[in-house]
Amino acid sequence: MARENYSDLLAFMAVARERSFTRAADQLGISQSALSHIIRNLEARLGLRLLTRTTRSVSPTEAGERLLRNVAPRFEEIDSELAALRELRDKPSGTIRITATDQAIDTILWPKLSKILPDYPDLKIEFSSDYGLSDIVADRFDMGVRLGDQVAKDMIAVRIAPDMRMTIVGSPAYLAGRPLPTTPQDLTRHTCLNLRLPTRGGLYAWELQKDGREYQVRVEGQVTFNGIYPILDAALAGFGLAYIPEELVQPHVAAGRLLYVLQDWFPTFPGLHIFYPSRRQSSRALALVVDTLRYRGE
Template sequence: MARENLNDLLAFVAIARERSFTRAAAQLGLSQSALSQTIRGLEARLGLRLLTRTTRSVAPTEAGERLMRSIGPRFAEIEAGLLAVTELREKPAGTVRINADEHAVDAVLWPALRKVLPDYPDIRVELVTDFGLTDIVAGRFDAGVRLGEVVAKDMVAVPIGPDMRMAAVGAPAYFARRPLPRTPQDLTGHTCINLRLPTHGGLYAWEFEEAGREIRVRVEGQVVFNTVSMILRAALDGFGIAYLPQDQVQPYLDRGDLTWVLADWSPPFPGYHLYYPGRRQHSPAFEVVVEALRFRS
């Protein structure tokens, strides 16, 4: 059926319910003459009379009653569905899927979300952790999390955390056997704990900076992990130097369980950003999550 015929059926249902062209026209925002013409056109196409009109009343014919019983409930379901969607503006609900790495989930996402989610029991959040450069559109994610300097230019980027620093750290027991590195190049003579990235299966190159010049060092060691929590544990156990976010190791630095080396070579850089396509129509639940995560210095 042509799309315009649906409007004709909607007009018929309004008249049959109201038993009045006047009230139906007011409900639909049409003139009575336009509404009469619409019904005449519908009856002509069907070859059936749907409404009996008198000077005082309007009533469905037998064919009109049968049509009303058939399509009336469907239109009612559509109206109920639209009302339910509209109510989401007042009561955000639904699932929000976010892709992020392990540290972002632990340090930024969950601390913020655990405060707001109790106030919105109908919002469900799915946090999927990986270190790959996941395509959030292809993966059907609502948003992803990356460091500010690597967010694609065609994405909306919302800061969700402060600036960060990376720290090369090792246990005092490890440095009791080895001299402290003085430059990033000295790391090639040390046992280091590597992170395996899922993208192309490569090892993460450690990044340092001197006078605005970036230095990347590929290190070697006895153990490789694909989670930062295990890298931290191995460093605490004295298996070598690890390269981890400062906030993650700060408690251990404060207690003397770890020693930070090459700190002068690790300047701050833009922290985590939530990113998502700007062209999408976002749900009220998504907007609640974004505002909960937005970083306010």
């Protein structure tokens, strides 16, 4: 294949990854008809069908899967080297893609990174709010955020927050006239607000600790969310008990809008860490973001 046709491979990879001509065309900044023409010409030159198209979906053929699996990493290596060359300039530049929960973005990442962005106009940050345990390599993120005990051992991890204490809270209106739970098992007799994790598809079991004992309680309730902030809002509105990080509920507890329940069972987990592949070549942009987010006991 002539070198001038390498752009056709990039177009194919975009469609294969997005499983959509529409999304791939938007990503590439070209029309859908132009993208379809590029793919047809590529398939004609190779003499192979690379994509299976239906009215509802697009998926790679066996040949397409092989091409994507073997060629995509080469282009990523080229992108990485070009990014490294751009980093030779005086100031950090390029895009750093980060996947994290909305809480981590709202309370840690954005407050810290927003302070440095005016000083580095060539630096771009892309946040992706996600409660799933994303594969940052497969999903092409530069870094992710997880609790310290959730980071894979082949990753470089840097603490960005102190240990996290989880709490159980309810509004005075909800608790009025109801017996307070005295054991974890009592939670099963209360209306609770559930969190659904996209990775496993199941409801998050509340993890509790006391005197070296650990319990996981699967609670029931009328409402399930996929984010922590709607759960907090529902708890404030009196729709049930909620399992929420202390950092988010403490102001509401201090103001009397929420009350702690089973306080002697509250668990503490290793604090949030940013993590990235150990084999990833560190760029000035990545190093700057890591240093900015690093927890220093403040």
